[in-house]
Amino acid sequence: MARITAYTSERLALDPPPLDRSVPLAELQATAGQTITAQGMGGAAALDLFADVLAPACLSIDHPRYLSFVAAAPTEAASLFDMVVSVTSIYGGSWLEGSGAVYAENQALRWLSDLAGLPEGAGGTFVSGGSTANLSALAAARRTWRDRIGDARRPGGLVVVSSAAHSSIASALELLDLEAIEVPVDESDRLTRAALDDTIAGLDAAQRSAICAVVATAGLTNSGTVDDIGAAADAASGLGAWLHVDGAYGGAALCSSGAVNRFAGIQRADSVTIDPHKWLFAPYDCAAIIYRTPALARATFTQHAEYLDVLTDAGDWCPSDYAPHLTRRARGLPFWFSLAVHGTDAYREAIDLTLAVASDAAEMIRGREDLELVLEPELSIVVFRVRGWAPDDYRRWSDHLLAEEIGFMVPTTWRGEMVFRACIVNPLTTVADIEAVIPSADEVVGWSR
Numbered sequence: 001m002a003r004i005t006a007y008t009s010e011r012l013a014l015d016p017p018p019l020d021r022s023v024p025l026a027e028l029q030a031t032a033g034q035t036i037t038a039q040g041m042g043g044a045a046a047l048d049l050f051a052d053v054l055a056p057a058c059l060s061i062d063h064p065r066y067l068s069f070v071a072a073a074p075t076e077a078a079s080l081f082d083m084v085v086s087v088t089s090i091y092g093g094s095w096l097e098g099s100g101a102v103y104a105e106n107q108a109l110r111w112l113s114d115l116a117g118l119p120e121g122a123g124g125t126f127v128s129g130g131s132t133a134n135l136s137a138l139a140a141a142r143r144t145w146r147d148r149i150g151d152a153r154r155p156g157g158l159v160v161v162s163s164a165a166h167s168s169i170a171s172a173l174e175l176l177d178l179e180a181i182e183v184p185v186d187e188s189d190r191l192t193r194a195a196l197d198d199t200i201a202g203l204d205a206a207q208r209s210a211i212c213a214v215v216a217t218a219g220l221t222n223s224g225t226v227d228d229i230g231a232a233a234d235a236a237s238g239l240g241a242w243l244h245v246d247g248a249y250g251g252a253a254l255c256s257s258g259a260v261n262r263f264a265g266i267q268r269a270d271s272v273t274i275d276p277h278k279w280l281f282a283p284y285d286c287a288a289i290i291y292r293t294p295a296l297a298r299a300t301f302t303q304h305a306e307y308l309d310v311l312t313d314a315g316d317w318c319p320s321d322y323a324p325h326l327t328r329r330a331r332g333l334p335f336w337f338s339l340a341v342h343g344t345d346a347y348r349e350a351i352d353l354t355l356a357v358a359s360d361a362a363e364m365i366r367g368r369e370d371l372e373l374v375l376e377p378e379l380s381i382v383v384f385r386v387r388g389w390a391p392d393d394y395r396r397w398s399d400h401l402l403a404e405e406i407g408f409m410v411p412t413t414w415r416g417e418m419v420f421r422a423c424i425v426n427p428l429t430t431v432a433d434i435e436a437v438i439p440s441a442d443e444v445v446g447w448s449r
Ligand SMILES: *Cc1c(COP(=O)(O)O)cnc(C)c1O
Pocket: 070, 128, 129, 130, 131, 132, 134, 166, 168, 217, 219, 220, 221, 246, 247, 248, 249, 250, 275, 287
């Protein structure tokens, strides 16, 4: 216990933590070898192995120059409380077993619901990620559609969604045997009212009645663009369909006074996804799925079994009823604890800070002739090109940054062209950090082959 306590407090005190690196399998086979044996190696040796070999082979997501994908920057309070959640052996699936934990998680969900402007009765649960949250939302939408048309097995439901929506939506449609009606996006990848109305006008009566949901994205992962959620809400209500808003990444900006107006219409959603493990300073894994009418989710997900009747019949709030899961870790508690410790104002300030750094980074890029902003950052994602660079230049620069442990910024693709993308979710990231991962004027010239 002393060793673990020492290790964790040292790790938390690192400022910054080491970026570390991705290690090839053959190297790990040579250095870590066979770790599980009949006799066991004992706690000290296993911890040493982790600290010396395995942990350095995992990137530190909370490094301020981790700008790829969508990173995470858990608060110390949240990370520490994650340990408390494990030590206290809480069952997070039912009120009977985990009432105190469920109560606290629900207050954290309440805060998110209030930010989105959802009504008092809204609620849901924390699942492992935005992908599962989106799957849950669309499963509830499909069930509600089937109830509406009075055909519990009806195949072939349709979902109206932009061509730029997150890959997890396509995956959920595949799993649920639903089909996308793709709406073309504008030059910023946004779902617009005009394109949405055009697409829907092109559908026949049979197609319209097969629409279970309209999906809008509150912050695209590639660009940070926010869809016209109000238009999506109008379309959904016109069709009598479910409105799902995927705010896995961008929903966090609802707590910023400066950005909140971009999300107008989200208050009309039937379900909302927001990942505290992305931009709300919670450790993995923690994604909120919130329903306007939780009873519709219960009808979709509640598992029925003799040994569970005692839970179902009690009529209490059970998180297991709101997603395809039964046993669950009370994974919302680290997020709750950090909110309770710091207060929600601190969250607003931290989000505002990351938004300001993104906008300052964009300004810095605009000031360089050898760089070009691909689009104005709407949230905290900055997409830019290096003039004259070929795809291989981007890849080699990105590899160089990681190999030298300078930072982690992988390229992305915009309209078929390779470009750089920096996603800022860490309040410790500064404009100087962004500058450190961008090639200097000399490097831009020297690097290009
Ligand atoms: C990240 C993301 C997801 C998927 O969330 P996971 O937690 O990675 O499963 C879904 N939608 C959007 C918009 C995202 O940014």
